Amino acid sequence: MSIHPRPTDSLFAEPIARSHATDPDTSVKAAASMNRSGNARANLERVVQAVETNPGKTSGELEQIVPGLDLTEVRRRLTDAARPNRSGVVRIVRSAARKCRVLLTSQSTWFAAKRCKECGDWVAVCDECPCGGK
Numbered sequence: 001m002s003i004h005p006r007p008t009d010s011l012f013a014e015p016i017a018r019s020h021a022t023d024p025d026t027s028v029k030a031a032a033s034m035n036r037s038g039n040a041r042a043n044l045e046r047v048v049q050a051v052e053t054n055p056g057k058t059s060g061e062l063e064q065i066v067p068g069l070d071l072t073e074v075r076r077r078l079t080d081a082a083r084p085n086r087s088g089v090v091r092i093v094r095s096a097a098r099k100c101r102v103l104l105t106s107q108s109t110w111f112a113a114k115r116c117k118e119c120g121d122w123v124a125v126c127d128e129c130p131c132g133g134k
């Protein structure tokens with residue numbers, strides 16, 4: 001497994017009223033850590049599937065689409081899926097930012113990826129490659 005940089009949590013400060021705000025810190029951490037270590041691959045598949053069926057969503061919007069995954073996990077799996085996997089396949093691509101309907105801040109949007117037949121770059125399925133290829 002590669003090491004990923006930790007997201008800068010302060011940028012994604014959550015609203016005050018949050019249902020789990022009163023949970024003991026340890027149980028929240030335990031749940032999160034179990035989720036991350038055991039199910040990273042399964043979570044990646046769920047996130048990729050959510051992107052494929054909901055093109056152009058932000059991470060905040062995808063968090064609402066994929067039950068049981070928190071925003072940090074959604075972001076990590078998005079980042080993973082946007083890198084080449086062991087077979088060299090890129091599953092999704094990050095696209096232009098816009099205001100997220102959930103977080104109300106500017107966030108990248110995500111699309112399923114396709115490989116340009118001309119240059120081999122990975123581009124959003126709905127876009128033409130900048131090189132002019134399809």
Ligand SMILES: [Zn+2]
Pocket residue numbers: 116117118119120121129130131132133134
């Ligand atoms: Zn191209």
